[in-house]
Amino acid sequence: MNAIINDIEIIKAKTTKINEVDFDNLKFGQVFSDHMLECNYKNGAWEVPKVVPYHAITLDPSAKIFHYGQSVFEGMKAYKDANNEVWLFRPLENFKRLNISSKRLAIPELPEAYFMDGLKALLEVDKDWIPNKEGSSLYIRPFVFATGKGFHASPADEYKFIISTAPSGAYFAGKVKVLIEQTYSRSANGGVGYAKAGGNYAGQFYPTQLAVEKGYQQVIWTDDTNHEYIEEAGAMNIFIRINDTLITGPTSDRILDGITRKSIIDLAKSENIPVEVRKISVKEVVEAAKNGSLKEMFGAGTAAVISPIDGFGYQGTDYDLPKLDKTYAEYLKKRITDIQTNKSEDPFGWRYKV
Structure with a gap:
């Protein structure tokens, strides 16, 4: 009928x-x-x-x-x-x-x-x-x-x-250990990195396979010029917490304008969590890991909402992140999913009734 x-x-x-x-x-x-x-x-x-x-x-x-x-x-x-x-x-x-x-x-x-x-x-x-x-x-x-x-x-x-x-069902990535990529690039200036084009993801598979063979679950992508700046984590946007400040890279030709990413930024600001949208170098992240100021790293995307990163590898050295009792990742994920499932107020007008 x-x-x-x-x-x-x-x-x-x-x-x-x-x-x-x-x-x-x-x-x-x-x-x-x-x-x-x-x-x-x-x-x-x-x-x-x-x-x-x-x-x-x-x-x-x-x-x-x-x-x-x-x-x-x-x-x-x-x-x-x-x-x-x-x-x-x-x-x-x-x-x-x-x-x-x-x-x-x-x-x-x-x-x-x-x-x-x-x-x-x-x-x-x-x-x-x-x-x-x-x-x-x-x-x-x-x-x-x-x-x-x-x-x-x-x-x-x-x-x-x-x-x-x-x-x-619930999407659990488990404990994720990532490799900071220094050879391959996800995208380039003037390219299609900001678009959700199928080829962007096809191009990620091979470098990710190489990282898996080395014992990592995913790749952190860096800029195409000098592999100097952190850009994305696998197929997700990435957030880095140094001390109490949450940092994520600005969108560009190379970085997807993630909807979860935007929501996390707005939500964190409303909760008085310090947020910086700026370029963050690999050097800064490694230094923060060494001096103890690196508290969290997590990916943000539709499937997992937020996927915590346990540690990362760079130039043959592995760095573990601290185990915290309370994390931004856990708190922000709950706040977003509560809005999505109508368990809490939606001050942003994000929820759409069908």
Whole structure:
């Protein structure tokens, strides 16, 4: 049976997979909900999106996504509170960033209504897939990629926008030991580092594999010129606490404007935690580790919200971080997740009811 919500056609799956899912043991991003949003760009315009059953995609071998990498994505979550009401966290920021990324890769930008109304329609259809267990959420992956055909090196003339979702349990990275990268670069000035382009992540995998072989779990990226300044941690923004001050690098062509990052900065300032947005050198971090003023390092991103770093390696030497009874990481993560799940007041207006 088909229905129309905000001009978005809903084609429901004939059967559901939900009864086959163990919601008490969900792995991140490996189980997928019954439906997805699908929208095509053809003849110079985006068609009205549809909510359709989750399905495989067939593409021509000459589709330009395979050859020239026009692909961008976002990461979001939907939450249920104690009253089974559904919430998003700053979704318009994800929409804006998706279009910023698209523009950088010469992909046509999406209308806001297609993203927001499409997302709301999808969540309404699959609201039973949103877990309400503590720490769980429905991970949401909006993405756009080139489907137009041709081997000639030029932007495609056709694209596909999809939102697919995956119920996921609490994301625990465990104790993370990182290696400060001195050879490879994640991005460069004038490049696409600030965009959520698929190729950015593909380029990270090999250096990360090399770090894993050395006994580390992740890489801290440094600037492309002299590998002098700290920039990101794996696929996350990074925060460094020296004494009582929280420091993170400024956004640039090379650094992603993370939504969790922005939220942490605003939240910390509201809690009178000293925050500095500035370049921070590897030398400064190593010196702080040596003199005991380095208290914390943590990554910030959608999946884990905040992922504490236990220690780091640099030029053949490992540095352990102190074990603190109370950490900024733990406190800020709880404050953000309480806002996300409607357990506390939201003075910033970040929470979005579906």
